Structures are given as C-alpha cells and as structure tokens.
Amino acid sequence: MAGKDDLKLLGVLLSPFAVRVSMALSLKGVSYEYVEEDLSNKSELLLKTNPVHKKVPVLIHNGKPISESLIIVQYVDEQFVGHSILPADPYERSIARFWAAYFDDKVFPEFYGMVKAKTVDEREKKMTETFAAIGQLEEAFAKFYEGKAFFGGDSIGYLDIVFGSCLFWFEGVRRVYEVEIISSTKTPLLAAWAQRFGETEVAKKVMPDADKVVEYLHNLHGTATK
Amino acid sequence: MAGKDDLKLLGVLLSPFAVRVSMALSLKGVSYEYVEEDLSNKSELLLKTNPVHKKVPVLIHNGKPISESLIIVQYVDEQFVGHSILPADPYERSIARFWAAYFDDKVFPEFYGMVKAKTVDEREKKMTETFAAIGQLEEAFAKFYEGKAFFGGDSIGYLDIVFGSCLFWFEGVRRVYEVEIISSTKTPLLAAWAQRFGETEVAKKVMPDADKVVEYLHNLHGTATK
Numbered sequence: 422m423a424g425k426d427d428l429k430l431l432g433v434l435l436s437p438f439a440v441r442v443s444m445a446l447s448l449k450g451v452s453y454e455y456v457e458e459d460l461s462n463k464s465e466l467l468l469k470t471n472p473v474h475k476k477v478p479v480l481i482h483n484g485k486p487i488s489e490s491l492i493i494v495q496y497v498d499e500q501f502v503g504h505s506i507l508p509a510d511p512y513e514r515s516i517a518r519f520w521a522a523y524f525d526d527k528v529f530p531e532f533y534g535m536v537k538a539k540t541v542d543e544r545e546k547k548m549t550e551t552f553a554a555i556g557q558l559e560e561a562f563a564k565f566y567e568g569k570a571f572f573g574g575d576s577i578g579y580l581d582i583v584f585g586s587c588l589f590w591f592e593g594v595r596r597v598y599e600v601e602i603i604s605s606t607k608t609p610l611l612a613a614w615a616q617r618f619g620e621t622e623v624a625k626k627v628m629p630d631a632d633k634v635v636e637y638l639h640n641l642h643g644t645a646t647k
Numbered sequence: 648m649a650g651k652d653d654l655k656l657l658g659v660l661l662s663p664f665a666v667r668v669s670m671a672l673s674l675k676g677v678s679y680e681y682v683e684e685d686l687s688n689k690s691e692l693l694l695k696t697n698p699v700h701k702k703v704p705v706l707i708h709n710g711k712p713i714s715e716s717l718i719i720v721q722y723v724d725e726q727f728v729g730h731s732i733l734p735a736d737p738y739e740r741s742i743a744r745f746w747a748a749y750f751d752d753k754v755f756p757e758f759y760g761m762v763k764a765k766t767v768d769e770r771e772k773k774m775t776e777t778f779a780a781i782g783q784l785e786e787a788f789a790k791f792y793e794g795k796a797f798f799g800g801d802s803i804g805y806l807d808i809v810f811g812s813c814l815f816w817f818e819g820v821r822r823v824y825e826v827e828i829i830s831s832t833k834t835p836l837l838a839a840w841a842q843r844f845g846e847t848e849v850a851k852k853v854m855p856d857a858d859k860v861v862e863y864l865h866n867l868h869g870t871a872t873k
Contacts, residue, residue: 473749473783482738485738487738487741487745488745489744489745489748492741492744492745492748493741495740495741495744496737496738496740496741499737499740500737500738511722511725511726512708512711512713512722512726514721514722514725515713515718515719515721515722518715518718518721519713519714519715519718522715522718523699557699
C-alpha cells in the first residue's frame, strides 16, 4: 500500500488528540501531509470531513475521512503494517482500551477543567480530581504493566500514545502553575514511564514543545496568572 | 476454545449495555452464566471486578474481568470464532466505532435525560435533543448503510448491537409517554431497520420485554405521570 497512500491530517498544534495521530503515523513510518486548522475559523475541509463534531483531528486517507483520535489510532494500526500499536492479545487489548477510555473520560476532562479554571478555588478542586484520576492510572500501571518499560511492553503501544500525547501539556502546566501532574513522589511508576517516553524517537519527533503551552496559558489567563 | 471457557456476565435486566454483551455472546453461540446485580447493593464480585466504575456490565472470562460494554463486545468478537461482529475492513470498522461512540456519548445521554426528567419542560427539551441526535443517525444510515438490511450488512454487526440494545427502552418510552424515538415518518430508515432487528433470532432471544421498562417508568415517576 506504501507509495500510493494519500494521507492528510487536520490538526491543531496544541491538540494532544491530533498528536496521537501523528505519533501513530510516525510509528508506522507512514508519511502524511499535516494541515494546521484555525478553530476560530474552521476550514471547509474540516466542516465537510467531520460534520458531526467539527473537531480535529481528522485523518483523510485516500479521500476518506476518519475522526475521533482513539478511532483514528486504531484505524492506522489496522490499516498499515509495521510497528503494532494495539496488543495482539484480546484481553490485553481490552485493558488498553479500558484505560484509554478512562484517560479520555476522566483524567483529561479534569485536567483540562483545571487549565480552564477561572478561580484559584476552582483550579484547586479540579487539581484534586486530576490527582485522584491520575492515581488510578498509577495503580493500573502497577497492576497490569509493572516491570514493563511501556504500556505497550518493550516499545510504545496504544496506551502510551493516548497518555503520552498529553505530556507536553503536563509540562506546560508544571512550568506555569508549579503543579506536577506526574511526580516521582506521588506517581513514581508513571514518572519513570514519562521519562522513558520522552526519550523515544517518536516523542522527540512529534511532541510539541511545552513552551507553546506556556504561551497559551499566559494568553488564556493573562500574565498576572501564575 | 469451546468447552473450557468459563464465562460470567454481571448485568441488570434493564441495562441496554448488559444486553449488548448478551447479544454478542449469543451471536457467537457461546454459553455463559448470567448474574443479575442489585445496583442498590452491589455485590463484592462487581466491586472487585470493576473497581474503577463499579458498573455493569462486567464479563468475567476464565477469571479475567472486562468492563465497558463497547470494549466487551469487541473483546467477544476478537476472542471467539463464528459470526463476525465488527466489519473486516478497517475503514468500515472506523465508521462503526464512530457511530457507536456517537450513540453512547450523544444519543443515549439525551434519551436517558428525557427518561429521568422531573418536569414536562425538561422532558420536552431533552426530547428535542434526542430527536436531533437520532436524526444524525438516520443521516448516517442513509450515507453509509443505505440499501443494507443492517448496519452490519446482511446480518447483525457492532452498530446493530450498540443501537439495537436500546430498542426495548424506546418501546417502553413510547408506551408510557406516547413518544416515538424512531418513527416511520421522521426516521424511516431506522424504523425499517428496527423492525428487521426485532425479528432477528438474537433480538427475540435476548431483548428484555418492554413491559419491564413500562413498570420501571411507572415506579420512577409515580402512576400520575403519563
């Protein structure tokens, strides 16, 4: 299939969900065209290819659009040969899917609620909830993945992509709010994992710079916000 | 693998999410033990096997628990031979997964909000939103599945299970509130599909009686509520 695939990814620089797709495509060694969207003025292409949610990321493969990052990553894994993203074993797949859904339904919304919080009280409340949600992930790592370098085993897999795509956001938040979402004291397994993840080729190649998050947060809250 | 599988399903009679798992297992021709949970007094087994969400359904396969209905249905499809539930083609799989997520994230919450509504105003608001969400599904059927008997093609597949598992709820709501969630006037494709779905062997075998929903609704709102 290589050579005749036309792949276009509609994304936004700071979207961890778009970063997931970039990571999956990079792991597969597939080249693609990246198109930066302006969410305040969405392109006709975005509106046409994701008419239901009108959100990034959208992957357009030979003219066919796929949306929702978890679905796109699975599509990329099923469509292209090379590095396996999801585990081969059905039970392990179900565990990876469970925690991926958990991350998107619980961890990220709390974290993003913290980012968007307008008051210190609200931020602290969301921070507590983020820590509780991340704590469950730490336990999951201990239960299902202890002794492994990555959720995917010796190399990066589905859950690494899902979770790892947000690390640049955690780093940006650490610099602005001085809050460690993942820390060697509270979540040592995840902290060691994040360190390893950041050193992988795909993370170095695809992960946006945390400076961009810092800049975004300063614009969002004004420079008076620490 | 047949013969040595120990399968236990923790469910609740009225849970469409548990019905999905029963449908998937029935399609595969796999026998299992069904355990009715009391959600007001959750069993130790439920709390132990789904400690994160503490919700049904949970499928326990040879001692290993899997939760979240969409994940369980995919697990059943990947683990057991026989009737294929997800489409073989990666793009078709992505479309099925997209609309399954849409159903769970948009359609069902609006519908259930309508069911739980405490005032007529609130119910009508949620009803409008349910109709809008179902309207998108009707369009999806026209766009991706027109001319097919089922979302799965000639036979029941993933999206049929996801969506079809709620039809007994729609019927119960129709009887109590005289509201047709799916109707031959507003959603003719889905209405014809629902008719076909209801006539399948698996629906006849697994789908709970809508009378149970009627009873539940009368208990929920009191007999004064129409």
